[in-house]
Amino acid sequence: MTDYAASLLPRERSEPAPDAVHVPDWLPIQRQIDLVRACRRWATGPVPMRSVTMPNGGTMSVKTVCLGWHWQPYRYSRTADDAGGATVAPFPDSLSRLGQDAVAEAFGPDYAADYHPDAALINFYDDAARMGMHQDKEERSTAPVVSLSLGDSCLFRFGNTENRNRPWHDVQLRSGDLFVFGGASRLAYHGVQKTIPGTADPILGLAGRLNITLRVTGLPG
Template identity: 65%
Template sequence: MSGELFPLPAAEIAPGAVHVPGWLDTQEQLRLLAACREWAKPPAGLRTVRMPNGGQMSVRTVCLGWHWYPYGYARTVVDGDGAPVKPFPAPLGALARRAVAATLGEEEAARYEPDIALVNFYGHGARMGMHRDKEERSAAPVVSLSLGDTCTFRFGNTENRGRPWTDVELRSGDLFVFGGPSRFAHHGVPRTFPGTAEPVLGLRGRVNVTVRVGGFGNSDSSGGSGY
């Protein structure tokens, strides 16, 4: 969708962290975006996250499978309308396994059983500070899919929020997977570029879908609905 004459190659940003430009084609992006719009509807829909210090995240979020809140997981939207979290869709799990196979290999994909997705919406001026995805009880890889506006994705180190880090431009359709020694690396989105989404998407802003393995034991959310 970016109009590149020659598609950019996949790149290993750090050990276990791989960026694949243009991994989702136009139709796959449209299908995933349509699903995100359905998931965002209440109950248990898109919400603004309030941090324990009283501040609010500029990114709005909806969760599937398990509900993330600062700093844990629950089966209901404990910091919102209290509704049960929407189920994790089996087709999204299949897509995530395909992503792991494409980046970290078939062996890693064969044991990848995701049961959580966080769908983040970046409106005008939204950003994400440096953080680690560490509330899960699993070191399985994180799969990140980008839709809409281009952003600067900052991928750092496992020790702290500071340097060294690498800034990567993520465009609509891009895939980023991080696992192994990079699974608990700090990362964030310091900037998005409004108006860079392809018109065919009908999207103003950026949507990021991150898929994870909770490792919380038996889950009744792995079936879910399609998209």
């Protein structure tokens, strides 16, 4: 059974770790379609989607484009210093509202009132792409990270805050799923073990997986 057919069966909200919340099927299909279209626009510039080169010379298998602030290992800047030097595209108000709605869903409306994301990392995974276990720790803020999945499903590994080893929880993220982590799990190691080709709803017109992560950098300006 394909994932988009299996999505007719309800999946339960879960908390794989303290202050880490998985909400299946949070985005309705039309919102998913709209976000896929928006990601295609964002991927074309002013800083195009690219594969990030790590300080050790290795190249990440995912392709990335940023909004608001440009991420590169291991810092943020307003210009894409590792990809031609252009100024990064602004962070759209629509994503700010979406991030607040996501945090409200995960932690409640009182928490969401103070949530103001200013950076988005949009990662594209083809069939072979993965993401090694890592922490999101370039931000000066400890506000939650919001993760939205579009397209093909993936096996997402959410670990502990001490190291890349066990304990961890493996979660299948499908298109439309929301995952939010903050508080005690804000610096948890996490990664994508694999993508599962052919699992996206054909209506999306997307081969592969898009992941939108919203963050509060805590940087001035």
